[in-house]
Amino acid sequence: MMPLLTVRNLSVTYPTRTGLVEAVRGISFDLGRERLGIVGESGSGKSQTGRAIMGLTPPPGIVKADALSFSGIDLLKAGPATWRDMRGSRMAMILQDPKFSLNPVMTIGRQITETLRHHENVTKREAQRRALDMLEAVQIADPERVFGLYPHEVSGGMGQRAMIAMMLVCGPELLIADEPTSALDVTVQLEVLGILDRLVRDKGMGLVFISHDLRLVSSFCDRVLVMYAGRIVEELATADLGSATHPYTRGLLDCTPKIGESRHPLPVLERQKEWAA
Amino acid sequence: MTIRIENLSVTFDGFRALSSASISVDKGESFGLVGESGSGKSTLLRAVAGLAPVSGGTIEVNGEMLSGNRRSRAFRRAVQMVFQDPYASLHPRQTVDRQLLEPLAIHGIGDSDKRILKALDEVGLGPSFRFRYPHQLSGGQRQRVAIARALIVEPEILLLDEPTSALDASVQAEVLNLLEEVRSRHGLTYVMVSHDLGVVTHMCSRLAVMKSGEIVETLSSVDLAGSRMVSDYTRRLMVASKGFTREAV
Numbered sequence: 001m002m003p004l005l006t007v008r009n010l011s012v013t014y015p016t017r018t019g020l021v022e023a024v025r026g027i028s029f030d031l032g033r034e035r036l037g038i039v040g041e042s043g044s045g046k047s048q049t050g051r052a053i054m055g056l057t058p059p060p061g062i063v064k065a066d067a068l069s070f071s072g073i074d075l076l077k078a079g080p081a082t083w084r085d086m087r088g089s090r091m092a093m094i095l096q097d098p099k100f101s102l103n104p105v106m107t108i109g110r111q112i113t114e115t116l117r118h119h120e121n122v123t124k125r126e127a128q129r130r131a132l133d134m135l136e137a138v139q140i141a142d143p144e145r146v147f148g149l150y151p152h153e154v155s156g157g158m159g160q161r162a163m164i165a166m167m168l169v170c171g172p173e174l175l176i177a178d179e180p181t182s183a184l185d186v187t188v189q190l191e192v193l194g195i196l197d198r199l200v201r202d203k204g205m206g207l208v209f210i211s212h213d214l215r216l217v218s219s220f221c222d223r224v225l226v227m228y229a230g231r232i233v234e235e236l237a238t239a240d241l242g243s244a245t246h247p248y249t250r251g252l253l254d255c256t257p258k259i260g261e262s263r264h265p266l267p268v269l270e271r272q273k274e275w276a277a
Numbered sequence: 278m279t280i281r282i283e284n285l286s287v288t289f290d291g292f293r294a295l296s297s298a299s300i301s302v303d304k305g306e307s308f309g310l311v312g313e314s315g316s317g318k319s320t321l322l323r324a325v326a327g328l329a330p331v332s333g334g335t336i337e338v339n340g341e342m343l344s345g346n347r348r349s350r351a352f353r354r355a356v357q358m359v360f361q362d363p364y365a366s367l368h369p370r371q372t373v374d375r376q377l378l379e380p381l382a383i384h385g386i387g388d389s390d391k392r393i394l395k396a397l398d399e400v401g402l403g404p405s406f407r408f409r410y411p412h413q414l415s416g417g418q419r420q421r422v423a424i425a426r427a428l429i430v431e432p433e434i435l436l437l438d439e440p441t442s443a444l445d446a447s448v449q450a451e452v453l454n455l456l457e458e459v460r461s462r463h464g465l466t467y468v469m470v471s472h473d474l475g476v477v478t479h480m481c482s483r484l485a486v487m488k489s490g491e492i493v494e495t496l497s498s499v500d501l502a503g504s505r506m507v508s509d510y511t512r513r514l515m516v517a518s519k520g521f522t523r524e525a526v
């Protein structure tokens with residue numbers, strides 16, 4: 001079976017006054033209809049990877065790859081029109097903070113119907129019906145009311161549900177979620193993850209889940225890529241997380257305090273130069 | 278008893294952010310406040326520092342009754358605060374040296390040269406960091422500077438408002454270790470706000486769980502770890518902080 005997404009030797013570089021900064025340095029992976037987690041600390045290149053797949057690397061960033069294809073389409077050769085057709089309908093992205101990623105001057109309902117009306121030939125009434133269905137699918141209790149609200153009128157958890165609704169309304173095949181729950185409280189986090197989990201499973205999407213939280217990712221995904229300094233240092237099935245071999249992965253797992261454990265002082269990650277090599 | 282707060286209320290323009298909260302913290306103790314956003318945990322901390330509009334109740338620190346937002350000079354030296362975001366709490370156009378000099382100048386403490394070097398050394402930053410600007414430091418290094426700034430006036434109580442939540446997990450471990458080390462060396466009292474139950478139980482012996490401006494329950498970290506809690510809300514928080522499972526949802 002052909003993978004949904006193929007990434008071969010992807011690199012993202014930014015020219016700066018002091019020379020080239022290599023944010024992503026030659027990573028390769030395949031994604032089927034599964035959940036793949038990408039984990040790393042700030043600056044590891046995890047978000048840049050997600051953005052490059054969506055074609056959202058801001059200028060003057062340069063994306064290079066031996067191959068970057070999404071269900072047979074060569075993304076490296078895609079022009080603006082191809083990208084416009086694909087983003088939002090076949091591939092979608094959820095960002096971290098709904099406060100910044102929703103349009104503040106459009107109602108939530110209009111933002112969802114806009115996606116639909118752009119990509120599919122539907123009537124206004126049909127678009128509205130599907131938007132309401134989608135709001136219901138993300139467990140918003142009163143979809144009619146939320147449909148007419150502006151983003152500042154809803155809580156963070158509600159905003160993130162609206163964002164998920166907007167991204168999934170066209171039924172994309174690939175979803176990239178970049179820290180989708182980091183701005184939310186733990187109990188809300190759980191609800192949002194539950195919704196995402198169910199929708200991804202029911203619709204059979206491919207999911208790339210980007211996060212700094214190794215434990216969260218491992219509880220949610222089938223497979224995890226651990227990134228460090230722009231490279232993949234380890235790839236693991238989440239079931240084998242306990243037997244991670246790379247010292248960076250082990251260090252990340254060890255250094256967070258857990259309830260009911262007494263370790264004073266906490267083990268600290270000793271960074272080795274050769275990890276970045 | 279170092280800090281005794283009774284029936285404290287804080288009201289912002291008619292909105293009750295904190296309603297009759299009571300806690301007491303012993304000398305040398307480390308006390309945690311946990312809750313979700315909007316639960317009033319930071320407000321409680323800021324009320325102690327005199328940074329919130331108190332509308333009722335009493336705060337007593339080191340035997341001194343505090344009224345309104347007026348604080349004595351002795352209080353301002355004995356109680357120091359470390360904020361969440363080291364990107365926002367340091368002056369972007371002042372060197373580390375200048376930021377550490379400020380509290381010394383305010384309190385009229387001499388011998389600044391030696392004290393600045395000692396404070397930097399204490400938080401694990403060498404003298405080479407002394408004349409750098411915040412933008413030349415990483416997040417963890419900035420938080421170390423913020424801690425040095427609090428420690429330089431030799432306080433007795435540190436108010437910590439989410440001191441590690443803006444940091445990566447590996448850097449968080451380093452800063453938490455530093456805070457514990459400093460506390461045992463100087464016998465400090467900590468009041469620490471966090472949304473992370475793991476961090477709070479690691480750092481504090483007792484904690485209060487807060488929800489919508491009220492204290493739901495006060496219990497020891499050992500009881501929390503052993504699931505000996507009274508309220509359902511604490512239990513929910515505990516389940517949520519263990520991470521995602523299909524069953525939990």
